Amino acid sequence: MIYLDNAATTKVDPSVLNSFVKVNETLYYNPNSPHQAGLQAERLLQQAKEQINQALRLKNAYDIIFTSGATESNNIALKGIAYRKKDTANEIITSVLEHPSVLEVVRYLAEKEGFVLKYVNVKSNGQIDIEHLKSIMNERVGLVTCMYVNNIMGQIQPIQQIVNVLKDYPKVHFHVDAVQALGKILLDLEGIDSLSLSGHKFNGLKGQGLLITRTAHNIEPIIHGGGQEFGVRSGTVNLPMAVSMVKAINNAVKQTDELHQKLTSYQQQIREMVQSYPGVKINSPKDAAPQIINIGFPGVKGEVLVNAFSKQDIMVSTTSACSSKRGKLNEVLLAMGISEKQIEGSIRISMGQMTTQKDIDSFKEKFEMIYEEVKELLK
Numbered sequence: 001m002i003y004l005d006n007a008a009t010t011k012v013d014p015s016v017l018n019s020f021v022k023v024n025e026t027l028y029y030n031p032n033s034p035h036q037a038g039l040q041a042e043r044l045l046q047q048a049k050e051q052i053n054q055a056l057r058l059k060n061a062y063d064i065i066f067t068s069g070a071t072e073s074n075n076i077a078l079k080g081i082a083y084r085k086k087d088t089a090n091e092i093i094t095s096v097l098e099h100p101s102v103l104e105v106v107r108y109l110a111e112k113e114g115f116v117l118k119y120v121n122v123k124s125n126g127q128i129d130i131e132h133l134k135s136i137m138n139e140r141v142g143l144v145t146c147m148y149v150n151n152i153m154g155q156i157q158p159i160q161q162i163v164n165v166l167k168d169y170p171k172v173h174f175h176v177d178a179v180q181a182l183g184k185i186l187l188d189l190e191g192i193d194s195l196s197l198s199g200h201k202f203n204g205l206k207g208q209g210l211l212i213t214r215t216a217h218n219i220e221p222i223i224h225g226g227g228q229e230f231g232v233r234s235g236t237v238n239l240p241m242a243v244s245m246v247k248a249i250n251n252a253v254k255q256t257d258e259l260h261q262k263l264t265s266y267q268q269q270i271r272e273m274v275q276s277y278p279g280v281k282i283n284s285p286k287d288a289a290p291q292i293i294n295i296g297f298p299g300v301k302g303e304v305l306v307n308a309f310s311k312q313d314i315m316v317s318t319t320s321a322c323s324s325k326r327g328k329l330n331e332v333l334l335a336m337g338i339s340e341k342q343i344e345g346s347i348r349i350s351m352g353q354m355t356t357q358k359d360i361d362s363f364k365e366k367f368e369m370i371y372e373e374v375k376e377l378l379k
C-alpha cells in the first residue's frame with residue numbers, strides 16, 4: 001500500500017512507541033504523588049518540558065501543557081484566553097482557512113458567548129492579507145489565531161509579518177496552530193504567545209498533543225479538577241505520552257532539513273508530472289510546504305478519484321479527512337478563488353517521513369492509468 005495521506009495521520013516511529021512502552025513499564029507513577037516514585041515521575045515530567053523548550057529553541061522557557069491532541073490544545077487556548085479577556089478585549093481575529101478545531105471554537109465564542117469575530121481576508125495564494133489585518137486591528141482585539149501551514153493546500157502563513165503587526169497592540173494574544181508545520185519547514189516562533197501541536201502528524205502517537213504558551217496563567221481553565229498542568233489541564237498527567245512526545249519532537253526537529261529536501265524533490269516531480277496531463281490543475285501555491293500538494297480534476301468528483309486511487313492501493317484524500325465527510329464545498333479552496341468544479345474534483349496528496357521515491361514512482365504510474373479512466377469527464 002502506498003500511503004499518501006500523512007496530513008491526516010502518520011505511522012508511529014518505533015523509537016517513539018518504544019519510549020512510550022518503556023515508561024509505561026518502568027515509571028507508571030503519578031507525578032503528583034508525594035512519595036519517592038511520584039517525585040521521580042515529576043522530575044522526568046519537568047525534564048520532558050525542558051527538553052521540548054530546547055528542541056523548539058524557545059527563549060525564556062514557555063509553559064508546556066500535555067494534551068490529547070491539537071483539537072484539545074486549540075480549545076483550551078482559545079476559550080481560556082478569550083474568557084480571560086472578555087471584559088477588556090472581546091474581539092477575535094481569524095481567517096476561514098483555519099482547521100475546524102479553531103474555526104468551530106471561535107464561532108462558538110461569537111455565537112454563544114458574545115465575542116466579536118472578524119475574519120481577515122485571504123489572498124489568491126492562500127496567505128492571509130496583512131494589509132487587511134492591519135486595517136481591522138484595534139485596541140479591543142484580544143486574540144488573533146492563525147495556522148502555520150494549511151492542512152489542505154499546504155500554504156505557509158507569514159507568521160512573522162503577523163507578529164510585526166501585533167507589536168503595536170500589547171494586549172493581543174497570538175495563537176498559532178503549527179500542527180502541519182513541525183518537522184516539515186523551519187519554524188520561527190519568535191513573538192508567538194501560544195502554539196498547538198499533535199504528535200501523530202509527525203510520527204508520534206495518536207492522542208499525544210501539546211499546548212505551548214508563554215504563560216499558562218493567562219488561560220482561564222475550561223477543564224476543572226485536580227489542578228495539574230498549571231491548573232489548565234486537570235487530570236493525571238500521562239507521563240509515558242509526555243516522554244515519548246519529546247522523542248517525536250526531537251526526531252522531527254533533527255530531520256527537518258533532510259525531510260524538507262526530500263519532500264521538495266518529490267513535490268517537484270509530482271508537479272512536473274501533473275503539468276503534462278491536459279485538464280488537471282495544481283491547486284496548491286508554488287511556495288507551499290513540501291509535504292502537501294492539492295490537485296484539481298475539474299468535472300470529476302473528488303470521491304471518485306479517491307476511490308480510483310484506493311483501488312490501486314494508493315491512499316490519498318479529498319480535501320481533508322476532518323471535513324471530507326461533510327459534503328460541502330471546501331472553504332479554504334473557495335477563499336483562494338478556485339472554481340466550484342475544480343474544488344469538487346480536488347484531491348490532497350500528503351507525504352511524510354516514511355514516503356519513498358518508490359512510492360512516488362508508483363504514484364506516477366497509477367496516475368496515468370487513472371487519468372485514462374477519467375479524462376473524458378475533465379472540463
Ligand code: PMP
Pocket residue numbers: 007008068069070071072099101147149150151177179180198200322
Ligand atoms: N490543526 C490542523 C492544522 C490539523 O491539520 C489538525 C488535524 N487534522 C488539527 C489541528 C487537529 O489535530 P488532532 O486531530 O490531532 O486533534
